Amino acid sequence: MKKLLAFAAVAGISMAAVAAPETYVIDSSHTASRFEYNHLGFSNQLSRFDSTTGKIVLDRAAKTGSVDVVIDAKSVNTGFALFNGHIQGEDFLDTAKYPTITYQSSKLNFVGDKLASVDGNLTIKGVTKPVTLTVTSFHCAPHPMMKKDACGANAVAKIKRTEFNAGKYAPNVGDDVTLSFAVESLKE
Incomplete structure (x- = not known):
C-alpha cells in the first residue's frame, strides 16, 4: 500500500509539472494588430x-491562461503619414495623452484542446470595456527556425468606436470597427 501511495504521489508531481503554465512572448515582427471601418459608405x-x-x-492541460497585450497607438499605419497623424489626434486616438491601447484577458475559453475565444478588457483612450476575441485559428508547435515552442493565433472582435470616445464623424465614418489580430509568440 505504501508503494502505491508513493507512486501516486510521484505521478501527481510529474503530472503537475506537465500541466504547468507556459509563458509565451509575443513576436512583434510576426504580429499584426489591424482595424477596419467603413468610410462614408464608399469602402x-x-x-x-x-x-x-x-x-x-x-x-x-488545465485549459486556463492569460493574455496581456500592449499596442503602441503611435505606431498606427494607414499607409499615409498625414492620415496617421489625423488618427493620432484628439478626435480619434489622442496618442499624446493615451500612447497605448491595452487588452487584458479575464478568461480563456477552450473547445476541446483548441482555444476558441478570450474574454477580457480593452482600453482605448482611457476607456475600458469588456471585449471578447473570437479565435479563428490556434496552433502550438515547435518553431522550425527558432527551435523553441511557439503558439500562434488569429482573432477578431467588433467594437463601437463611439464607446471609446473616438467617434468623430460617426455615423458617416462607420462607428462599427472590426479588430483583427494575427499573433505569433515564442516560449520564454
Whole structure:
C-alpha cells in the first residue's frame, strides 16, 4: 500500500509539472494588430499598428491562461503619414495623452484542446470595456527556425468606436470597427 501511495504521489508531481503554465512572448515582427471601418459608405478601410507587444500564459492541460497585450497607438499605419497623424489626434486616438491601447484577458475559453475565444478588457483612450476575441485559428508547435515552442493565433472582435470616445464623424465614418489580430509568440 505504501508503494502505491508513493507512486501516486510521484505521478501527481510529474503530472503537475506537465500541466504547468507556459509563458509565451509575443513576436512583434510576426504580429499584426489591424482595424477596419467603413468610410462614408464608399469602402472599408483597413489600417494597422506596427508595434504590438505582450505575453500569453497557457496551461493547455488545465485549459486556463492569460493574455496581456500592449499596442503602441503611435505606431498606427494607414499607409499615409498625414492620415496617421489625423488618427493620432484628439478626435480619434489622442496618442499624446493615451500612447497605448491595452487588452487584458479575464478568461480563456477552450473547445476541446483548441482555444476558441478570450474574454477580457480593452482600453482605448482611457476607456475600458469588456471585449471578447473570437479565435479563428490556434496552433502550438515547435518553431522550425527558432527551435523553441511557439503558439500562434488569429482573432477578431467588433467594437463601437463611439464607446471609446473616438467617434468623430460617426455615423458617416462607420462607428462599427472590426479588430483583427494575427499573433505569433515564442516560449520564454
